Amino acid sequence: MHKEVYSICFMCTVRCPIKVTVEDGAVRWIEGNPHQLKGALCAKGSAGTALLNDSERLRYPMIRVGARGEGRWKRVSWEEALAYSAEKLQEVISKHGPESVVFGERQNLNTHLSKTFMRALGSPNHYTHDALCKGSVNTAFRTLTGYTDAQVTIDYANCKHIVLYGRNIFESLELKPIQALMDAMEKGSRITYIDTRATITASKAHRFWLIRPGTDLALNYALMNVILRENLYDETYVNRWVSGLNELRGFVEAMTPEWAEEETGIPAEEIVALAREISRDKPQVVFHYGYRGANHTNEIYFRRSIIMLNALMGSIESKGGLIIKKTAKDAGYGAFAKLVDQEGLPKPKAPRFDGVGGDLLPICDPAHGVGQQLPLAILKEQPYPIKAAISYRFDPLLSIPDYNQNKRAFDKLDFILTIDVNFSETAWYSDVVLPESMYLERSDSLQMADGPRPTIYMRRQCVPPRYDTKPYWEIIKLLAENLGVGKFFPYNTIEDIWNYQLKDMGIPLEKFEAKGFVALSDKPIIWDRKDGIKFKTPSGKIEFISSLMEEKGFASLEPYQSPSAPPEGMFRLTVGRNAVHTHVSTQNNPYLNELVPTNVLWINTVEAAKLGISDGQYVEVSSDQGWGRIKAFVTDLIHPEAVFMLHGFGRQVPVTTRCYNKGASDTALQKNITDMVGGSPGLHDTFVRVRPA
Amino acid sequence: MSEYYLFHDSSKCIGCLSCEVHCKENKRLPVGPRLCRVMTVGPKMVGGLPKVDFIFMPCFHCERPWCVAACPTGAMQKRAEDGIVFVNEELCVGCKACMRACPWGVPQWNPETGKAVKCDYCKDRVDKGLEPACVAKCVTKCLHFGRPEQMVDSRRERHAKAMAAVGWEVTLRQPTAPASKPRKPPVRKQAE
Numbered sequence A: 001m002h003k004e005v006y007s008i009c010f011m012c013t014v015r016c017p018i019k020v021t022v023e024d025g026a027v028r029w030i031e032g033n034p035h036q037l038k039g040a041l042c043a044k045g046s047a048g049t050a051l052l053n054d055s056e057r058l059r060y061p062m063i064r065v066g067a068r069g070e071g072r073w074k075r076v077s078w079e080e081a082l083a084y085s086a087e088k089l090q091e092v093i094s095k096h097g098p099e100s101v102v103f104g105e106r107q108n109l110n111t112h113l114s115k116t117f118m119r120a121l122g123s124p125n126h127y128t129h130d131a132l133c134k135g136s137v138n139t140a141f142r143t144l145t146g147y148t149d150a151q152v153t154i155d156y157a158n159c160k161h162i163v164l165y166g167r168n169i170f171e172s173l174e175l176k177p178i179q180a181l182m183d184a185m186e187k188g189s190r191i192t193y194i195d196t197r198a199t200i201t202a203s204k205a206h207r208f209w210l211i212r213p214g215t216d217l218a219l220n221y222a223l224m225n226v227i228l229r230e231n232l233y234d235e236t237y238v239n240r241w242v243s244g245l246n247e248l249r250g251f252v253e254a255m256t257p258e259w260a261e262e263e264t265g266i267p268a269e270e271i272v273a274l275a276r277e278i279s280r281d282k283p284q285v286v287f288h289y290g291y292r293g294a295n296h297t298n299e300i301y302f303r304r305s306i307i308m309l310n311a312l313m314g315s316i317e318s319k320g321g322l323i324i325k326k327t328a329k330d331a332g333y334g335a336f337a338k339l340v341d342q343e344g345l346p347k348p349k350a351p352r353f354d355g356v357g358g359d360l361l362p363i364c365d366p367a368h369g370v371g372q373q374l375p376l377a378i379l380k381e382q383p384y385p386i387k388a389a390i391s392y393r394f395d396p397l398l399s400i401p402d403y404n405q406n407k408r409a410f411d412k413l414d415f416i417l418t419i420d421v422n423f424s425e426t427a428w429y430s431d432v433v434l435p436e437s438m439y440l441e442r443s444d445s446l447q448m449a450d451g452p453r454p455t456i457y458m459r460r461q462c463v464p465p466r467y468d469t470k471p472y473w474e475i476i477k478l479l480a481e482n483l484g485v486g487k488f489f490p491y492n493t494i495e496d497i498w499n500y501q502l503k504d505m506g507i508p509l510e511k512f513e514a515k516g517f518v519a520l521s522d523k524p525i526i527w528d529r530k531d532g533i534k535f536k537t538p539s540g541k542i543e544f545i546s547s548l549m550e551e552k553g554f555a556s557l558e559p560y561q562s563p564s565a566p567p568e569g570m571f572r573l574t575v576g577r578n579a580v581h582t583h584v585s586t587q588n589n590p591y592l593n594e595l596v597p598t599n600v601l602w603i604n605t606v607e608a609a610k611l612g613i614s615d616g617q618y619v620e621v622s623s624d625q626g627w628g629r630i631k632a633f634v635t636d637l638i639h640p641e642a643v644f645m646l647h648g649f650g651r652q653v654p655v656t657t658r659c660y661n662k663g664a665s666d667t668a669l670q671k672n673i674t675d676m677v678g679g680s681p682g683l684h685d686t687f688v689r690v691r692p693a
Numbered sequence B: 001m002s003e004y005y006l007f008h009d010s011s012k013c014i015g016c017l018s019c020e021v022h023c024k025e026n027k028r029l030p031v032g033p034r035l036c037r038v039m040t041v042g043p044k045m046v047g048g049l050p051k052v053d054f055i056f057m058p059c060f061h062c063e064r065p066w067c068v069a070a071c072p073t074g075a076m077q078k079r080a081e082d083g084i085v086f087v088n089e090e091l092c093v094g095c096k097a098c099m100r101a102c103p104w105g106v107p108q109w110n111p112e113t114g115k116a117v118k119c120d121y122c123k124d125r126v127d128k129g130l131e132p133a134c135v136a137k138c139v140t141k142c143l144h145f146g147r148p149e150q151m152v153d154s155r156r157e158r159h160a161k162a163m164a165a166v167g168w169e170v171t172l173r174q175p176t177a178p179a180s181k182p183r184k185p186p187v188r189k190q191a192e
C-alpha cells in the first residue's frame, strides 16, 4: 500500500510543510511540500524517520519510583498515570491554590488547549519558551509599532540589502527564508553580517564586521547619527508614520562613528559607508531584528534601535522590507477560533508567577510570560509558593540559564509532570512522564499562519503510533477530565477540533487534501504606505518615544553603557546554533548525532596561546554557576574577548546514550539574569574562565 | 565516467549536511556509512572576508572504476546502459576490497548487513525519472543532476544572470565591500 500525506514537519518550531510517502504502513520518504519548498528539506526534517524509529524516545507512561533523577521508573497504564497525576495536582491545588501550578511549553499548534487547561484550573501561570529566545524583541516591537515580532515578517525575496546582527541565517535554517534570500542574492542583493565570530553566514556576506561583544547598540546609534546628519532617511515615510524623530536626533547627536569605532572596533569610515550604501536601496532594505546579536540586560534598547533603523529607511510595510502579517479577517474571512476564547472559561485572579503585567515586568507579553523567572520564583516563594510544574515539549532545566539553580528550584516542588516525545533533562527529573506520539504519528490542531498571504496548514497523521503514546490533544483532555474540568474540552476527535477552529470561516476540511494547506489570499496583502498602515500604538504611528514605556516609567532612549571587558584569562560566553540541531531536542537523534555529536569551544588564537591551549585540546570552562569539559577550536575568526559554544550539549540523561555527557553545557555555565524591561535573558552576560584540562 | 553529471554549486552551498541525511533516509542506512559527504574547509580570510569552502563528495562513477576491478565476486558492477557503478548486495561477501581500492574512500561499510554500500546515484529513483535523494531535497538547490552538457549550460546561464543583475564591473570584483580588518581589540576596560 502506497500513500502520500501532506503534513507539517515538527523537528523544529519552523514547521515546514511536508509531503510524506508511506509504504505498507511505514514512512518511506519525507520531502518538503513541493507546492512551497521545491521539495527541499533540512537534515532534521529527513531525520524524522530516525526519530520515529528511535527506541530511546519516550515509549510509555511512567511513574518515578526512585529518587528524582535516579532513573528508576515504573511502567504504568495511561489510566494509572493520569489518575495519579490528577491526584497529585489536586493535592497541591487544595493546599496552595491553583496559582501554585505552573505550565510551560514551547509554543505549538496546541497552545490554545494548554491555555484552556490552565484557565480551567484557575491558574494564570501559563508561559511559553518565547521570552528565553526573544522576549525583548517582542517587547521592542510592541513599544514601537503595537505589534509583536511574531506579527511581522520579512520579504527576503525582494530585499536589496539585509543587515544581520548575529542572525546566523544560514545555520539557523528556515527553509523558505533561505531559499528566498538565495534567489535574491543571485539577483544582486547584499548581506552585511555583524558578529563576534565568523559563521557560515559571515562567509556568504558581502561585508563582515567582527564586533567587540556587547557593543551592537553603539554601532546602531552611530548609524542613526550618520543617517540623520546626512538626511539619508525616507522623509515622506518618516514624516507620515514616525513620531519622536527630533528627540532621537538630539539623543544620537554625540554618538558619532568615531565614538562607535572606539566601542565596537569597526572603522568609522566603514560605518558611514554602510549608512550611505543602505539608504540608496531604501525602502527595500532590512535590519534584521532577531534573534542573537548582543543579548544583554539592556537588550530592549538594542532591539528598539534595530526597528528604528528600519523605520528611518521606511522599510516597515514595504516590498523588500518588513511586512505586518495579515490575518484571516484582513483576507475577508471570519476569525480563526481558539478553544481558549470559549465562553464560561474562568479568568484567574491571582497575579502571574513571573511578575509579567505587575510591578516586576510591567510591559512584557503576558501571552508568553517570562519563563526564566520560574526557578527564581520557586526559590524565593515570591509572589507565592509554587508547588507543581507541568512541562510540555519544553525542557526548562536545560533551557533556562543556570542548570544547577534550576535543579535546586525543582527540588522544592511537590509534583513535576512532563509531556514530551524525547527523554529531556526535565523528563528525567520528573515524577510522572506522559509520552506524546511524535509528529508523524498524530494529527494536531490546525496552524493559522498569518502573513502577507494568510494560510492555514494541516498536520495529518501518517502512521499509527509505534509505542504506547498518545497525541497531546487527547492527553490534555483526559487530564482535564481526571481533574473534573473536562467540560472545557468539547471534542472527541481531531476533526472536532478542526471544525471548531474553522467554524466562522466557511472552509471545508476537504480543501486541505490537494496541497495540505489553504491560502486565504491569492496575492500578498500590503497596506497603502500613504494612508493605510494600521500601527497599533496609541498614536497610530511608530513611536520612537513610546507611550507604553514612558507610562511605566521607562526611558524610551537610554544613555549607552559600555559593556565591561572580561578580566584577564576570562571571556564573554556566547552561544548559538548550527544547521543540524534544534535547541535541545535533537542531540540524541541517531542521524543528527552522527553529523554533529558534540560541541567545541571557539577561542581566539592569540588568547589561546597565552593560556597554552592548542587546537583540539580539552579545556575546562568554568563560571560562578558551573563548569564543563570541552575541546578547544582555536581560530583567528572570533573576537578575543569572546568564546563560543553550541547550545544544547553536555547532557546528563544516561538513557539518551548517544548524546550523554558529550561536550559542555552552556546552561550549566550561564547565570540567570534578565532584561527587566524587555524580558530576554542576558545570555551573553556570563564571564567564564578557560584553562587546559 | 557515467553518462550523468552531479554538479555541486559550492557558492550556493551552506554546508548544512542535509544531503547526507536525505541519502541515508532513502537507503535506510544505520549510523556509520555516509554515502555522500560535504567536507567543510575554513573559515579562513580571503580578500578581507571570511570564506568557507564546501566540497561535495559522492561517488565519481569512474570511467575505469578501481573498485570494480578489485571486487573478486563481481558484486561491484558498472551498469552498461549508463555507467552507474553500484554494488549487487547479493554477490557482496563483505571482503572490503573495494574500500581499499577506491582512492577517495567512497565505498562504505554497512554494519547491519556486513556488506559494502556505496552511492549509486539513487538508481532506483533515477530509473523512475526522479532526481537522486541528495539533489531532490538539497536545501538551497545547489545540487544539480543531469547530463554533463546541460550542466555546463546552466552554469553559464547563472553567471550571465549574475552579470545582468549587478553589472560586469561589480561581478568581476566581487566582493566589493571595503574589507573589514578586525582591528586590534580596544583597550581592556575595567572589569565588572
Ligand code: SF4
Pocket: A009, A010, A011, A012, A013, A014, A015, A016, A041, A042, A043, A044, A045, A046, A173, A174, A175
Ligand atoms: S527547518 Fe527542517 S526541521 Fe525545521 S520544520 Fe523545516 S524541515 Fe523541519
Ligand code: SF4
Pocket: B012, B013, B014, B015, B016, B017, B018, B019, B020, B038, B054, B056, B137, B138, B139, B140, B141, B142, B143
Ligand atoms: S543540502 Fe545542499 S546546501 Fe546543504 S550541504 Fe548539501 S549540498 Fe550543501
Ligand code: SF4
Pocket: B059, B060, B061, B062, B065, B066, B067, B068, B085, B101, B102, B103, B104, B105, B106, B107, B118
Ligand atoms: S567507488 Fe571510488 S573507484 Fe569506484 S567508481 Fe566510485 S569513486 Fe570510482
